[in-house]
Amino acid sequence: MTSKTSENECFVYITLPGQTDFVTAGKFVLAKDRRGNPTGKFVYGKSYLESDNPVAIDPLELKLANKTYETNLLKGVFGALRDSSPDYWGRRVIEKRSGQTELGEIDYLLHSPDDRAGALGFGRNMEPPAPRRKFNQTMQLQRLQELADAIIADEDIPDEPDAEQAQDLMFGGTSMGGARPKAVVEDDNALWIAKFNRPDDKWNDARVEHAMMMLARDCGIHMADSRVITIGDRDVLMVKRFDREHTKAGYRRGRMLSALTLLRADDDPMRRENWSYISLVEELRRISSQPKKDAPELFRRMVFNALISNIDDHPRNHAVVAMDTEWKLSPAYDLTPSTPISTEHRDLALECGDMKRFANAENLLTQCKRFYLEPDDARNIIDQMEAIVGDNWYAVARREEVTEKDCETISTAFNYPGFRLAAVA
Numbered sequence: 001m002t003s004k005t006s007e008n009e010c011f012v013y014i015t016l017p018g019q020t021d022f023v024t025a026g027k028f029v030l031a032k033d034r035r036g037n038p039t040g041k042f043v044y045g046k047s048y049l050e051s052d053n054p055v056a057i058d059p060l061e062l063k064l065a066n067k068t069y070e071t072n073l074l075k076g077v078f079g080a081l082r083d084s085s086p087d088y089w090g091r092r093v094i095e096k097r098s099g100q101t102e103l104g105e106i107d108y109l110l111h112s113p114d115d116r117a118g119a120l121g122f123g124r125n126m127e128p129p130a131p132r133r134k135f136n137q138t139m140q141l142q143r144l145q146e147l148a149d150a151i152i153a154d155e156d157i158p159d160e161p162d163a164e165q166a167q168d169l170m171f172g173g174t175s176m177g178g179a180r181p182k183a184v185v186e187d188d189n190a191l192w193i194a195k196f197n198r199p200d201d202k203w204n205d206a207r208v209e210h211a212m213m214m215l216a217r218d219c220g221i222h223m224a225d226s227r228v229i230t231i232g233d234r235d236v237l238m239v240k241r242f243d244r245e246h247t248k249a250g251y252r253r254g255r256m257l258s259a260l261t262l263l264r265a266d267d268d269p270m271r272r273e274n275w276s277y278i279s280l281v282e283e284l285r286r287i288s289s290q291p292k293k294d295a296p297e298l299f300r301r302m303v304f305n306a307l308i309s310n311i312d313d314h315p316r317n318h319a320v321v322a323m324d325t326e327w328k329l330s331p332a333y334d335l336t337p338s339t340p341i342s343t344e345h346r347d348l349a350l351e352c353g354d355m356k357r358f359a360n361a362e363n364l365l366t367q368c369k370r371f372y373l374e375p376d377d378a379r380n381i382i383d384q385m386e387a388i389v390g391d392n393w394y395a396v397a398r399r400e401e402v403t404e405k406d407c408e409t410i411s412t413a414f415n416y417p418g419f420r421l422a423a424v425a
């Protein structure tokens with residue numbers, strides 16, 4: 001490998017299990033095929049393959065081997081790399097900062113700061129950069145919220161003496177995925193994702209999402225830690241990152257792959273043929289070091305999403321993580337209720353049974369064996385979770401300070417009638 005890359009290439013760095021520094025794992029090239037479609041190529045570096053205990057970036061698709069991998073999916077960006085790239089929100093911040101809107105996929109990889117999800121880093125030099133040691137702090141949240149508001153309103157960052165500093169502040173915490181405004185902050189020797197409310201939200205999202213995380217925990221689901229911080233009159237949801245671990249030497253980083261990558265699926269909802277919990281559980285059973293635990297856990301998450309009408313359960317809202325050499329289902333995150341008009345039929349984002357995406361108890365049972373659950377056990381889980389959600393959602397929401405008005409607004413999300421409707425295939 002040459003030591004510098006050209007425009008459509010970059011080096012891929014990785015933090016190995018137990019380490020806090022990057023090493024160079026390989027090189028990614030994004031080109032066009034003969035028909036003009038973007039094609040990505042990836043090769044592991046020879047010295048990486050020959051080093052002590054290298055790990056695969058994606059153990060299913062990019063196995064450790066001396067070969068050139070190619071993909072046409074996801075605009076030519078291998079899922080494992082795309083998972084490290086910002087989504088709608090981070091891209092907006094990068095565009096704002098650079099003043100450009102026509103950035104390429106490699107630009108988004110290179111422009112985003114190294115607080116991105118997972119263990120990878122990207123750069124033009126073969127030599128990896130030193131890991132970042134300084135992060136935004138909780139006390140900067142107010143300023144971050146103001147900057148997020150300005151970006152949402154599409155305003156320029158105020159032309160004040162510290163405008164540049166302000167941009168650095170916002171930029172230094174944007175590369176996580178997702179559409180909501182967010183920033184990464186350090187607090188108490190851990191990294192947290194701060195999710196900001198938007199002025200046009202239908203309810204206090206921070207409080208409601210936190211309450212859903214608490215309710216999911218009551219349903220036996222393994223959740224990321226969360227809490228709500230109030231800054232001035234605004235609530236901010238803080239979700240503790242499960243892909244970082246503080247050590248004296250810095251942060252250890254876990255590898256992370258989204259379900260979109262595991263499913264080899266496209267992110268366009270119009271091309272969602274592979275979006276399926278049933279396929280996902282098959283992939284999970286292949287990659288997980290604890291499939292007997294993770295498969296029933298995924299079943300619970302699917303049931304929970306149906307019970308709270310979380311129809312935004314798209315494949316980037318599920319992930320597997322490897323803090324060491326073993327892959328596991330990550331803690332659950334991004335659980336939001338919705339209140340569609342139909343009370344008879346609601347669809348999840350992923351297929352969840354023989355009746356496609358229908359969020360319905362009978363449908364959820366149809367493939368339960370793939371989740372290592374016998375029908376009786378699966379039925380019991382559904383019954384128990386249904387009772388917990390039905391009986392507790394309101395008390396949990398009020399305890400977590402969701403207002404009476406917001407509770408009323410979200411009330412039709414829970415145990416909607418179609419969940420128990422006798423299903424017709």
Ligand SMILES: Nc1ncnc2c1ncn2[C@@H]1O[C@H](COP(=O)(O)OP(=O)(O)OP(=O)(O)O)[C@@H](O)[C@H]1O
Pocket residue numbers: 087117176177178179180181193224239240241242243312316317319333334
């Ligand atoms: N606790 C966590 N630890 C590590 N990574 C996380 C955690 N929570 C979320 N992520 C990563 O950050 C991304 C964005 O988070 P999240 O899904 O909560 O944001 P969002 O903006 O609400 O997303 P969406 O666009 O789905 O509404 C996720 O897709 C996942 O890759």
Ligand SMILES: [Mg+2]
Pocket residue numbers: 178179316317334
């Ligand atoms: Mg999300």
